[in-house]
Amino acid sequence: MRPAAGGRRRREISLLPNHVILILLWIFAVGPLVVLAFNSVKKTAELGRNPLGFPRDIVLGNFAKAWEVGNFSTTTRNSGILVAGTVAGVLILGGMAAYSLSKLNLPGSGPLTLYLLVGTSLPIQLFLVPLFFTWKRLGLVNSLFGLILIYIAINSPFAIFLLRSYMIQLPSDFEDAARVDGASEWQVFSRIVVPLSWPGFLTVGLVVALSVWNEFLLATVFLTDQNLFTVVTSYANFATRFGRDWTLTSAAAVMMVVPVIVIFLSLQRRFVEGLTQGGLKG
Amino acid sequence: MSASIDLPRVSAAEAASARRRALFRRKVVPWLFVVPVLLLNVMVVAGPAIAAVYYSMTDWNGVGPAKWVGLANFQELAADPSFRHAFRNNVAWLLMFLTVPIALSLGAASLLAPIRRGGMVYRMGIFIPYVLPSVITANLWRALLSPDRGIPAALTSLGVPGFDRAFLGAPNTVLPTIAFVDNWHWWGFLMVLFLAAMQNIPADLYESARLDGASRWQEFRDITIPGIRPTLVFMILMTAIWSFLTFDYIWILTQGGPAGASEVLSVLVFKQAFQAFRAGYASAIGLTMSILVGIIIGLFGILRRRGWEI
Secondary structure, three states: OHHHHHHHHHHHHHOHHHHHHHHHHHHHHHHHHHHHHHHHOOOHHHHHHOOOOOOOOOOOHHHHHHHHHOOHHHHHHHHHHHHHHHHHHHHHHHHHHHHHHHHOOOOOHHHHHHHHHHHHHOOHHHHHHHHHHHHHHOOOOOOHHHHHHHHHHHHHHHHHHHHHHHHOOOOOHHHHHHHHOOOOHHHHHHHHHHHHOHHHHHHHHHHHHHHHHHOOHHHHHHOOOHHHOOHHHHHHHHHHHOOOOHHHHHHHHHHHHHHHHHHHHHOHHHHHHHHHHHHHOO | OOHHHHHHHHHHHHHHHHHHHHHHHHHHHHHHHHHHHHHHHHHHHHHHHHHHHHHOOEOOOOOOOOOEOOOHHHHHHHHOHHHHHHHHHHHHHHHHHHHHHHHHHHHHHHHHOOOOOOHHHHHHHHHHHHHOOHHHHHHHHHHHOOOOOOHHHHHHHOOOOOOOOOOOOOOOOHHHHHHHHHHHHHHHHHHHHHHHHHOOOOHHHHHHHHHOOOOHHHHHHHHHHHHOHHHHHHHHHHHHHHHHOOOHHHHHHOOOOOOOOOOOHHHHHHHHHHOOOOHHHHHHHHHHHHHHHHHHHHHHHHHHHHHHOO
16 A cells, blocks of 8 residues: 555645646636626626726626616527527437438448538538528528528537447347337337437537537528527627626626536536537547 | 138238338338438538539629629639738638647646546636637627726736737737637637547556656657547647638627738638628638638648558
8 A cells, every 4th residue: 555655645746736737727717707707796887997806896787787688588589499499400310310320221321421521521611602592592591490400400410420329339139129029110219229329319419509509600690680689699799789888798698608607517528528529520 | 712822822912012111121211211311411511512613603692693704703812812811811820729729738638637636627617618609708808808908908007018909909919819719718628638538548658657767748748649649630630620710709809800900711701792792702712711621631631641640
């Protein structure tokens, strides 16, 4: 035991510089968010004198005012519909494709995989312009449904790759037994494979939800009607209109990021896993 | 008819239909599961991408008919000073993203990798900026960098020289400043990826290096970097691609200003397509960007074949 204890002590002493630098980096990452939280509860008058420090009087009225002025009840609903619709579409359609690729021996799966890989590495700027004018002709611009279709198409390759890697690891015994009992492939998929690969579905759902909730470029282009603004595009306008009133913009920002950070912190292992897999698989 | 004649005929028909059903189930059903998402993807990505190649050779304005103009858009592009300026900005941006965040996240991850107790707190805090929407990050830093009330004002009043300026308002500082803001949001993600890769390096490699008296730098260079090489190289490639296509932060913070000083190619596409209504010309810029991204990917492929083990 002795050498181990000695080794540990030696290591902890040598880790002190690590901690010092990491604390500074941690402050660099979290500090601006602390300032944001401070400013969201300051009075406008105080903010002029004290734009970065701890608030002297805490006022919560900024939140109600920002909610009202920023039209948050509408934008939250819009963003919620986009997130829910996209997540549902990606999980169902992407899950089906992943099932086919991993379990059904799809003829032509090689070219299909290649197509999906090439498709994900195309820049949005390449297909954005023709897509916009096609969508306009189809009446899908300024429609949440139209944007959901785009989000599903763009997010599903990642979902397919991640879900396939989950499903491929599932043993085939249950499925084969169900097939012998006369189950259709749809029943095998929905009753056996989906319940067994739920962690994969949860991870995909979280990552897709975050990317849709935060998405800016497509939402700016495809939703120009004020009543259809998302939380993010509306905030961009809001910040331009009330740029000088930091208490209001900070309060609006806090309302937007708190749900995301809470969800992230409580499910962060799944989250990081999904994001890293998404990153590593294009 | 007697049963003895009937029976084989029925079973032959049954066998045929069973074979058909098996064939259907083996060859057709798998495609039924793929078709919905494939159709959607072709409609949103592949179709418009192919259309963009065609439109890049037209004078299309987005609504009316498109007239074929051959390579005129590309000739105009080659002579367009704003295109060349935006391209130079893209290259500068690319170089900033291939150096600063990668060095920062590698350094932080290698400092964090040996820490057991409390490591999670560092990891989560450093990762949080990555989950914020770009509009929040951009506007938060716009406030923090404001010359009259932000950090520069605080530093100036403390007597620190060099901060009494509008970092986002001056042509010579605007691009590095936006890159700084984007990096604040981005490097934590890289760090978490590198950290995950470093934690897979067998600990006894470090033990034996320490017994041999290796310095921290030697450990980093000879064990850590080779140990995470696949992740490192992949993220360098992805950083190159993503940063070349950057749009959000520049658009939100300056819309390419002041006076085009922070314009990049994606901003040009946006302005040409949706403000100047030159969809054909915008498609030509978009196609050029895709070709440039293809060249980046191709360069990596060549390096790999040359035996760079990446």
